[in-house]
Structure formats: structure tokens, C-alpha cells
Amino acid sequence: MTITRFDTLIIGQGLAGSALAWHLIGAGQRVCVIDDGHVSSSSLIAAGLINPLAGMRFNLRPDTDDCLRASARWYAELQQFFGPQFHHPLPMLRLFRSAQQRRFHARRLEDPGSAALLGARFENGDCPEPVAAPFGGFAQHRTGYVDLPLLLATLRDWLMADRALRHGVVALQDIETDASGVSYRGMRAQRLVFCDGARLRSNPWFSWLPLAPDKGEILNVRDANWTSRHIVNGAHWIVPLANGEMRLGATHDHKYVDSGVTPAGRDVLLAAYAALRPDADVDVTAHRAGVRPGTVDRHPFIGRHPERPALWVCNGFGARGALTVPWYAACLADHLTDGSPLPPEADIRRL
Ligand SMILES: Cc1cc2nc3c(=O)[nH]c(=O)nc-3n(C[C@H](O)[C@H](O)[C@H](O)COP(=O)(O)OP(=O)(O)OC[C@H]3O[C@@H](n4cnc5c(N)ncnc54)[C@H](O)[C@@H]3O)c2cc1C
Known part of the structure; x- marks a missing residue:
């Protein structure tokens, strides 16, 4: 042979x-x-989200600077080599889920290493997008998504x-x-x-x-009256796409780690959307599932x-x-x- x-x-x-x-x-x-x-x-x-302050406590992990630098460099290198834009920098609105999360944010403000990532605070009435934000939120920088x-x-x-x-x-x-x-x-x-x-x-x-496999379901949706200009990230997130659709995600399931979509997953995501935009007229254009290789x-x-x-x-x-x-x-x-x-x-x- x-x-x-x-x-x-x-x-x-x-x-x-x-x-x-x-x-x-x-x-x-x-x-x-x-x-x-x-x-x-x-x-x-x-969805390919890039979010350097992930999680409830907005923790900055020690590898974040290296990862931000390397990812910006690599996606730019690929764009230069192949032509298309893969990495779409886009500001993210973090919506507080509770009064406690406001305190986590206040603590983050005291850390000089996070200053470049934190933008303006807003209250419910002055959120830059038409979504419910009962606890307010803040704008976050150096975020975006990659068209994987x-x-x-x-x-x-x-x-x-x-x-x-x-x-x-x-x-x-x-x-x-x-x-x-x-x-x-x-x-x-x-x-x-x-x-x-x-x-x-x-x-x-x-x-x-x-390994800690983590199944996730995700929807593509169209809202008849809105396309976000930001990534919106509260209990769930919304990512606007170039074609006017938005990605809405994601669920987490550590028990049933197959890659099949479920009516329950769709319901959870649509309920999350309704909490953000109670009277929205929304169409689902895609529903997918996969397993995150968590550890x-x-x-x-x-x-x-x-x-x-x-x-x-x-x-x-x-x-x-x-x-x-x-x-x-x-x-x-x-x-x-x-x-x-x-x-x-x-x-x-x-x-
Ligand atoms: C719903 C959902 C939402 C997510 N959102 C985000 C997000 O917003 N931001 C983010 O950073 N990450 C997100 N992730 C996680 C992200 O997908 C992973 O971190 C990353 O893509 C993992 O890449 P990988 O190459 O390690 O694995 P994979 O992408 O799973 O690649 C493994 C490949 O190996 C192939 N393979 C395996 N075994 C064999 C074999 N024996 N023979 C041949 N081929 C084989 C598989 O078919 C597959 O193509 C999300 C994941 C899910 C499921």
C-alpha cells in the first residue's frame, strides 16, 4: 500500500x-x-459571539487580553487573505437581570483592567434599543460576532x-x-x-x-418592527445579522446532550424574546441545536x-x-x- x-x-x-x-x-x-x-x-x-466579560458576574478571565489580541489579529489576517469580513465588531448592551448584577457591575468598574470594556450605564427608560430593561444595563466594548x-x-x-x-x-x-x-x-x-x-x-x-458537554438551541427570527443595531445580552442574547434576521439564543442543557431541536427549547427562547419585546410580531426562520464542548x-x-x-x-x-x-x-x-x-x-x- x-x-x-x-x-x-x-x-x-x-x-x-x-x-x-x-x-x-x-x-x-x-x-x-x-x-x-x-x-x-x-x-x-x-452565533460566534465575542464577549470578554461573560457570565453573571462580568468576570474578566486572565486569558482575555491574549484572546482578544489573537482573535482580532487572526480574523483580520483571514479577511486580508480571502476577502470577506468574518469578524463583525458590534457594541453589546448588557441588560442587568437583577439588582445584584448592578453591584457586580459596580465592582467591575473599580478594576482598571476592565475600563476599556465598559461603556455608559442606562436605565430602563433610556436603553438605546426598544427592549425592556427593568434593572437597566450598560454598553460593553470590544464585542461582536464571527460568521463561523x-x-x-x-x-x-x-x-x-x-x-x-x-x-x-x-x-x-x-x-x-x-x-x-x-x-x-x-x-x-x-x-x-x-x-x-x-x-x-x-x-x-x-x-x-x-468534559462538560452543554447542549444549546438557537433560533433565527425576524421581528416585523425592529432590527437591533446592537448585540443585546440579558438572560438570553440577540445578534443582528446582515440580512435583517436576528439570532436568538441560547438554551443550556447538560443532561440531554444530543443535537436535536425540541419544542421546549423553542418555547424557552420565544418566551425570552417576549419578555424583551412583549408585543412583538416575530417569525422563526430557523431552529438549530448543537453541543458545546465545555469543560x-x-x-x-x-x-x-x-x-x-x-x-x-x-x-x-x-x-x-x-x-x-x-x-x-x-x-x-x-x-x-x-x-x-x-x-x-x-x-x-x-x-
Ligand atoms: C447553540 C450554541 C451557541 C453557541 N454560541 C457561541 C457563541 O456565541 N460564541 C462562541 O464563542 N461559541 C459559541 N458556541 C460554542 C462554539 O461552537 C465552540 O466553542 C466551538 O465552535 C467549538 O469548536 P471545535 O472545533 O472545538 O468543535 P466543533 O465545531 O464541534 O468541531 C468538531 C468537528 O469534528 C468533527 N468530528 C468529530 N469526530 C470526528 C470523527 N471521528 N471523524 C471525522 N470528523 C469528526 C465534527 O463533525 C465537527 O465538524 C455555541 C455553541 C452552541 C451549540
């Missing part, structure tokens, strides 16, 4: 596998990505043109490793990196990693298998992939090409 040789095989062409392939190919490696046509893709379902379906399709075509993408389900039982590398059905490489998203939980080598400690999983040195993982980006993947995929590519250290908070040796 003819053997085709690569430096790196990558399983999965979601955002993580695409970004890693981009950086490794840029560094001169021979790469082959294998994907099954996004059967279980979280990236294709995601466009980005994945563009990178898929680029990988195919470079003969660096194969279509198919990787049969994990056919992967063989030895001291000098890895073989899979006529391919030989120094290493194989799993960028397989939430399917990591059935991966024979990495299922021990504490128990909320940090990604990057690194090498402790006993199979040819096997690596780049996963666990949870609900923050659009912001975090560009930084961590670049760190892993640097590690694989010049031995730069991996960020300790993401390195799986922490586990």
Missing part, C-alpha cells in the same frame, strides 16, 4: 481544527485534516485546494501509534491532534478529560497524551470558542513547531 506522509493529522474541521491547520500550514508543515462533513459541529451552530459558517466554508475550500482536507468519519479503532508516530489508513504522520469537539467524550484516548474547570484541553506521545488534543472551548480558539490554536501550533511552552491553564498536564 502507498503511504502518504504528513507532519500532522487533524481530526475535525471545526473552528479549532481549522485554526490549528492554518497555523501549522503557515509554519511549513504538511497537514491533513479529516472531517465527516460537520456531522456534530458546534462551530456551525454557534462562512469562515469554516472558506477554510474548507482553501484546505481542499491544498489537498489538506479529506472527507469521512475517522474510525478511531484504525488509528495505530508507535514510538515515532501515528498511522491511519495509508497515512503516516508524526502526530495526530483531536479537534473533535463534544465527541471527545467517546474518544478512547481522551475521554478521561473532564468542568472552564479551561480548554490542549496537550499531549501522557502515554501515547503521538496523540494530542485541542478541544474544550465551551461557549467561548470564537474568542479563545485563535489564541490557543496558535499556542499549540507554536509548541509543535518551535517548542514554545503551552499556556499552563489549558495544558492537560494540569489534570
Whole structure:
């Protein structure tokens, strides 16, 4: 049998596998990505929100500066290379959900590291968009969204043109490793990196990693009398799209982690919309679901298998992939090409 040789095989062409392939190919490696046509893709379902102060307490995580810088740089680099705009910077209105959240915001104001992210406060009556905001809110900066379906399709075509993408389900039982590398059905490489998203939980080598899969449902809606000019983010969020539709999301379910849509998920989202705009005339134009590859400690999983040195993982980006993947995929590519250290908070040796 003819053997085709690569430096790196990558399983999965979601955002993580695409970004890693981009950086490794840029560094001169021979790469082959294998994907099954996004059967279980979280990236294709995601709204791609970039929100550096996520969560109820508006916490600023230590990796945020690195992630903001790396994501802005990578999406701009892709735009320059391919043409289309992938990253859409857009201000976000954070709607307080309770009086307690106003206090979290006041605390955040005392932190000089967050100053560049915090804009003007508003009360219910002067919210810049026609939505109910009973506890008021504030404008947030350095937010936006990434058009992930466009980005994945563009990178898929680029990988195919470079003969660096194969279509198919990787049969994990056919992967063989030895001291000098890895073989899979006529391919030989120094290493194989799993960028397989939430399917990591059935991966024979990495299922021990504490993944916390989180199913999410999301709607596309049209409101007869309104298109937001901001991302609106309260208990749920609304993202305006270029075609006049808005994405409305998302639900969270840690128990039933399949990727089927449910009437209950749709009802939750439409109830959230009605709470924001009680008399709105709204049409649902799409309803999708996917599984976020969340982790128990909320940090990604990057690194090498402790006993199979040819096997690596780049996963666990949870609900923050659009912001975090560009930084961590670049760190892993640097590690694989010049031995730069991996960020300790993401390195799986922490586990
Ligand atoms: C409803 C919802 C809303 C979200 N909203 C946001 C958001 O606003 N902002 C944000 O940053 N993130 C959001 N996310 C999370 C985001 O999708 C993830 O952080 C990120 O996209 C994960 O990318 P990934 O490449 O690790 O995984 P995935 O995108 O899941 O990619 C894995 C790929 O590997 C393939 N694969 C797996 N196993 C095999 C195999 N054996 N053989 C071949 N192919 C295989 C899969 O089919 C898939 O294409 C959301 C997710 C959901 C579900």
C-alpha cells in the first residue's frame, strides 16, 4: 500500500481544527485534516459571539487580553487573505437581570483592567434599543460576532485546494501509534491532534478529560418592527445579522446532550424574546441545536497524551470558542513547531 506522509493529522474541521491547520500550514508543515462533513459541529451552530466579560458576574478571565489580541489579529489576517469580513465588531448592551448584577457591575468598574470594556450605564427608560430593561444595563466594548459558517466554508475550500482536507468519519479503532508516530489508513504522520469537539467524550484516548458537554438551541427570527443595531445580552442574547434576521439564543442543557431541536427549547427562547419585546410580531426562520464542548474547570484541553506521545488534543472551548480558539490554536501550533511552552491553564498536564 502507498503511504502518504504528513507532519500532522487533524481530526475535525471545526473552528479549532481549522485554526490549528492554518497555523501549522503557515509554519511549513504538511497537514491533513479529516472531517465527516460537520456531522456534530458546534462551530456551525454557534452565533460566534465575542464577549470578554461573560457570565453573571462580568468576570474578566486572565486569558482575555491574549484572546482578544489573537482573535482580532487572526480574523483580520483571514479577511486580508480571502476577502470577506468574518469578524463583525458590534457594541453589546448588557441588560442587568437583577439588582445584584448592578453591584457586580459596580465592582467591575473599580478594576482598571476592565475600563476599556465598559461603556455608559442606562436605565430602563433610556436603553438605546426598544427592549425592556427593568434593572437597566450598560454598553460593553470590544464585542461582536464571527460568521463561523462562512469562515469554516472558506477554510474548507482553501484546505481542499491544498489537498489538506479529506472527507469521512475517522474510525478511531484504525488509528495505530508507535514510538515515532501515528498511522491511519495509508497515512503516516508524526502526530495526530483531536479537534473533535463534544465527541471527545467517546474518544478512547481522551475521554478521561473532564468534559462538560452543554447542549444549546438557537433560533433565527425576524421581528416585523425592529432590527437591533446592537448585540443585546440579558438572560438570553440577540445578534443582528446582515440580512435583517436576528439570532436568538441560547438554551443550556447538560443532561440531554444530543443535537436535536425540541419544542421546549423553542418555547424557552420565544418566551425570552417576549419578555424583551412583549408585543412583538416575530417569525422563526430557523431552529438549530448543537453541543458545546465545555469543560468542568472552564479551561480548554490542549496537550499531549501522557502515554501515547503521538496523540494530542485541542478541544474544550465551551461557549467561548470564537474568542479563545485563535489564541490557543496558535499556542499549540507554536509548541509543535518551535517548542514554545503551552499556556499552563489549558495544558492537560494540569489534570
Ligand atoms: C447553540 C450554541 C451557541 C453557541 N454560541 C457561541 C457563541 O456565541 N460564541 C462562541 O464563542 N461559541 C459559541 N458556541 C460554542 C462554539 O461552537 C465552540 O466553542 C466551538 O465552535 C467549538 O469548536 P471545535 O472545533 O472545538 O468543535 P466543533 O465545531 O464541534 O468541531 C468538531 C468537528 O469534528 C468533527 N468530528 C468529530 N469526530 C470526528 C470523527 N471521528 N471523524 C471525522 N470528523 C469528526 C465534527 O463533525 C465537527 O465538524 C455555541 C455553541 C452552541 C451549540
